[in-house]
Amino acid sequence: xxxxxxxxxAASVPPSAPLPPAGDLLAWYDRHRRTLPWRAGPRDPYRIWxxxxxxxxxxxxxxxxxxxxxxxxFPTVEALAAAPWEDVTEEWAGLGYYARARNLHAxxxxxxxxxxxxxxxxxxxxxxxxxxxxxxAVASIAFGRPVVPLDGNVERVTARVMAVEEPLPGARPRxxxxxxxxxxxxxxxxxxxxxxxxxxDLGATLCVPRNPACAICPWQAGCEGRRTxxxxxxxxxxxxxxxxxxxxxxxxxxxxxxxxLLRRRPPNxxxxxxxxxxxxxxxxxxxxxxxxxxxxxxxxxxxxxxxGEAKHGFTHFELRMTLLAATLPPGAxxxxxxxxxxxxxxxxxxAMLRLLALAEAAGAVASAxx
DNA sequence: AACGCGGGGAG
DNA sequence: CTCCCAGCGTT
Numbered sequence: 343x344x345x346x347x348x349x350x351x352a353a354s355v356p357p358s359a360p361l362p363p364a365g366d367l368l369a370w371y372d373r374h375r376r377t378l379p380w381r382a383g384p385r386d387p388y389r390i391w392x393x394x395x396x397x398x399x400x401x402x403x404x405x406x407x408x409x410x411x412x413x414x415x416f417p418t419v420e421a422l423a424a425a426p427w428e429d430v431t432e433e434w435a436g437l438g439y440y441a442r443a444r445n446l447h448a449x450x451x452x453x454x455x456x457x458x459x460x461x462x463x464x465x466x467x468x469x470x471x472x473x474x475x476x477x478x479a480v481a482s483i484a485f486g487r488p489v490v491p492l493d494g495n496v497e498r499v500t501a502r503v504m505a506v507e508e509p510l511p512g513a514r515p516r517x518x519x520x521x522x523x524x525x526x527x528x529x530x531x532x533x534x535x536x537x538x539x540x541x542x543d544l545g546a547t548l549c550v551p552r553n554p555a556c557a558i559c560p561w562q563a564g565c566e567g568r569r570t571x572x573x574x575x576x577x578x579x580x581x582x583x584x585x586x587x588x589x590x591x592x593x594x595x596x597x598x599x600x601x602x603l604l605r606r607r608p609p610n611x612x613x614x615x616x617x618x619x620x621x622x623x624x625x626x627x628x629x630x631x632x633x634x635x636x637x638x639x640x641x642x643x644x645x646x647x648x649x650g651e652a653k654h655g656f657t658h659f660e661l662r663m664t665l666l667a668a669t670l671p672p673g674a675x676x677x678x679x680x681x682x683x684x685x686x687x688x689x690x691x692x693a694m695l696r697l698l699a700l701a702e703a704a705g706a707v708a709s710a711x712x
Numbered sequence: 713a714a715c716g717c718g719g720g721g722a723g
Numbered sequence: 724c725t726c727c728c729a730g731c732g733t734t
Contacts, residue, residue: 437718441717441732
């Protein structure tokens with residue numbers, strides 16, 4: 343019990359440098375705040391919530407026109423809840439992260455069912471598509487609750503102002519606690535919605551990721567990052583794990599008309615459901631020829647290795663593939679889709695196109711791009 | 713704690 | 724090219 347209390351105390355120990363005054367940022371905000379569509383008009387939780395969901399990992403420039411269009415089509419949460427799912431997908435198309443649209447629709451229906459938006463962080467957090475960030479953002483901006491949402495902007499501003507050198511994502515709880523400290527100041531408590539948006543605007547216009555405009559920042563005097571010269575290098579991020587190198591062997595089978603054998607990949611996982619050139623699985627250990635041949639679409643054919651390797655980078659590993667080519671023996675039948683090289687070039691994902699390019703370079707297939 | 717999930721813009 | 728964007732849900 344005491345141990346837990348002490349740990350809590352340690353976590354809330356004030357930083358060595360004091361937080362700069364929230365009032366200074368608010369004064370700057372009053373002069374320099376961005377004019378954004380969702381800041382005009384009534385402070386309607388529906389409009390705020392919609393903007394926050396659209397803005398998840400999406401830039402203001404991309405969201406603004408889409409927010410206006412969405413609102414024109416679904417003016418209220420009731421209208422959105424009553425709309426068929428097809429209409430929502432149509433309106434969301436092109437915005438990316440389509441799970442957001444699904445959760446948006448479900449959330450609208452939940453909100454209507456309960457008779458309106460809840461006004462506390464905890465209840466907002468329980469709704470579909472609303473996480474810690476969005477719950478705090480809606481609570482503060484739409485309902486004036488004194489809570490600071492921790493987004494990329496607030497992380498960056500706080501890490502710099504307080505010179506937090508601990509890397510993300512580990513530093514997140516510390517940054518959240520520090521940023522919330524501003525909201526405890528009287529000036530911020532008097533204007534929670536404005537203070538939250540002031541942090542966003544500072545991060546988006548001056549305290550930007552590269553080349554921050556410290557010289558004109560309202561908090562420059564109290565900024566530890568500026569004083570120490572660390573500001574432009576913060577926040578730090580945990581180094582990404584080195585991408586392992588994986589290898590695979592693929593088999594390019596051509597028929598008499600020069601068409602290529604492709605096969606549909608399993609529906610889930612990497613390149614799920616896409617067409618592919620048959621081959622071995624991709625693994626870190628290399629493949630012996632005998633081992634690889636067990637994955638050939640046809641065991642008895644004039645398989646010959648093509649010179650060179652095809653390389654492709656995925657998020658989590660680097661891939662190098664070698665290619666064997668053969669022609670379909672007369673009378674043989676093989677399961678799969680036969681496509682002309684030009685058609686294959688349009689249907690294949692990038693990794694497979696590298697193989698196709700390798701085959702073209704070796705003269706093993708007709709040019710697919712000519 | 714680590715991933716997958718889209719698409720676009722800046723440097 | 725890489726990084727970043729008013730992150731969330733799943734494993």
